[in-house]
Amino acid sequence: MLQRDYTTSQLDVLEAEAIHIMREVAAEFERPCLLFSGGKDSIVMLRIAEKAFWPAPIPFPLMHVDTGHNFDEVIEFRDRRSAELGARLIVASVQDSIDQGRVVEETGRRASRNRLQTTTLLDAIEEHAFDAVFGGARRDEEKARAKERVFSFRDEFGQWDPKNQRPELWNLYNARIRKGEHIRVFPLSNWTELDVWDYIRREGIEIPSIYFAHTRKVFERDGMLLPDADVVQRGDDEPLFEAVVRYRTVGDMTCTGAVQSTAATVEEIIEEIAATRITERGATRADDRSSEAAMEDRKREGYF
């Protein structure tokens, strides 16, 4: 008899692992939630959640930390997708945190609400008493993330202590916490940017239109193309021009740069990424550029 070859493809392995992680959380925690931003990673995470519990509905709510500086297309997508799934969507608003005096808005040209999100996120986790929070971060995104656990422990201040992480062995995850502490869970830890796109193609998953090439008024700052929008402060020395661009990540309009691209389909995006020589964060996120250790510092404070 011919021995069957039980080789499993990389996407099937990654999907099976992510489903296992989601079910572990649903079984072991009382109040999980899934951070859903409308970005491609969280969209993939949402599909995994659908698969993990099918034919039952996703057994936890979705949450978005809304800076008020998001792209309209992404907000529209977020609302529509949550409604389609019949999921409960919690929107935690940075504007509310500012109005309540919990945080102070930065001023000046480079003002960004990126850092303020941390407070809004931690306040919302506390308010809703979430004990597990799914995030779509991947270890290949950034050096500090390469060491993050799948179940990443946060103390009662929401802080991450990179030197004191729980060892993680086999497929056994330690879900034990005390009241007030929580676990950030990263089911896509082992996915790369290309895996995410391959999966979007394979599954035929819809994503917001700004990921595809479109014509937009932009201006250049520090080698990045920022959009023309009310919330983005542009100087007189930063002239606007029209360009055909797309976004590789979706974050705040104030700090997310577009890349010049004519990729109009998922296939074309995959081709482009396979050939690109710049990481998605480096190309498009001013927030990571401030210093070499920028991401690590923000993560310690409780950032995503």
Next chain:
Amino acid sequence: MDILRFATAGSVDDGKSTLIGRLLFDSKAIFEDQLEAVERTSRDRGTEYTDLSLLTDGLRAEREQGITIDVAYRYFATPRRKFIIADTPGHIQYTRNMVTGASTADLAIILIDARKGVLEQSRRHAFLTSLLRVPHLVLAVNKMDLVDYSEERFEEIREEFSAFASKLNVGDLTFIPISALNGDNVVSRSENMPWYLGTSLLHHLENVHIASDRNLTDVRFPVQYVIRPQRATDHAFHDYRGYAGQVAGGVLKPGDEVVHLPSGLTTRISSIDTYDGPVEEAFAPMSVTLRFEDDIDISRGDMIARPNNQPQAAQELEAMVCWMTDIRKLTPRSKLTIKHTTRTARALVRDLHYRLDVNTLHRDEEATSLSLNEIGRVSLRVTQPLFVDDYSRNRLTGGFILIDEATNSTVGAGMILDAS
């Protein structure tokens, strides 16, 4: 395209970071902006060449101390395979990290500096690889450029290491002479070592056969989560009751007769469900949902197996334990939480038989405790039966973690012995 997970180990300065940097660089997994940051840092530090090892130094504390202190995961792909590297530091005090990285690895690469030969640490790395049952081991003899690419030196090291490895459970052992710095035998065969007839390291990583490393014989399905939609509006699924989990061993098919543990009741699989439709078979590492012909009371932590091939239902366990914390020691009478597959229970350490010296393999039977990074053989008593196999037979049903009940930290990793 499939996935190969591998762990790397070496003593400080053997060239581990350089090797990983080169694999990432040559497979184009490194991007321009990352390379620029590294070039900038190299310049700032006054290094004359671009230090590829900087690519893999993640955290600030490490950058400040200039050493790697924790397991970091890296990714690269070639047209043949996707690779996940568990980069584990080689310092004496970090046995814990190597054990962690090796627990999921299909293959381990141990680096040796050709000038220094087999060191105490190399032996420790080899031992841990065998303890964790990593199926494939590569001994990469690095810095061959510094020993004039000498075949004689390579053979000396090969002999010395083989002699030691024969005392261990090393499945498949391959020796490759390389220069991580110059790239000899890393991606392609080197012209500097015509006497070496084997393949390059990357070629080996791309082609080593791993599909049959999984246990495809003993059906093991730890029940993880019960799916009951109970959506009154959706009548099709009103009575649906499925048992979700990730296959840990064997091949399951609809119609198969299975046994439920702990009840011992038998039934047949009526359907193997996924979101994408029912499937004809399931094997590790698939995550699926099983339905059965009979109504049996099944919950998380239970096990599905075959009537004629069952795991041991054990409340008394014999295991090798690696201790991973300095907040307390493992001693006889220690009480801990144990997590094994999807089942969590409490465990009492009944006995510590010996502590193992990981360098000499000497068994210290006088030992009364295990401290951080120490390994020993223990007997445990568990509050409810666990459905276990020998770790050597199945890593997923033979491994467990120990959790400290006061701090909730993961403090130990165990590998079950003598389950049958």
